[in-house]
Amino acid sequence: MNYEERDPYGMYKINPISASESGVRQGPGPELMGANTLIGNDVYNQKDENLGDIKEIMLDVRSGRVSYAVLSFGGFLGMGEKLFAVPWTALSLDTVNKRFVLNVEKDRLKSAPGFDKDQWPNMADSSWVQSIHDYYGTKPYADDVRV
Template sequence: MATANYSGAQTRAPRAPRALVSSDRVEGTSVYAPDGEKLGAVHHLMIDKASGRVDYVVMSFGGLFGLGEDYYPLPWDVLEYDVARGGYVTQIDRAALNTDAPHYSAHDEPDWDSAFPARLDTHYERARL
């Protein structure tokens, strides 16, 4: 429902939370570690062509002003949206990302072959503790 403000312009009432969100609103959303440290931001989503479901979120991590960033594919189910933070929280911390987490640079995108999801799942089963 729209209402008029003091200048006569129309403003929208705040929306109630919804189960669906546009991908362009997810991209750029911050990702936080359990302790509240900002790890990075959602760079893009990886969608399974057959099912239409989001399988992975590719998080940008490191770098400065977008330079030198690396990209870390994370299983979608390791993220939980936190309304208070306005971002996603994961149980994966910076140490787990800095060790041997699968990642790639902007100039070296991986081959998203059929074995890639298994490698990610294997890694993050260890890191989810």
């Protein structure tokens, strides 16, 4: 499922009159997206392999930034699935196919640090944060918290 299919307010729809006059999509997106419409979006890698879907988006409420997308991978009908916190900066939006892309081999994701839906890690723990960013080759946001 993609963000256009889960758009309760019609914010991603193209207004035929406005689009033909200006040639530009009206409303937000893809630079500014509703978090609720991104939950459930598919995630693929650059080899066009399905890596799962986004189950949750984790916000750092102190800095006002998106920290992680929680990706579900594996299992069948919710049984045996593993969750992964993927740094938001490791994902890119494929606006043509309306899905996210994570530059990770499917086999590498199988061995990524993950967790069970009933045992979430302490995502505020600095060693956990560093280990996740190291795994995906990203850098944590600087500690420039707004006051």
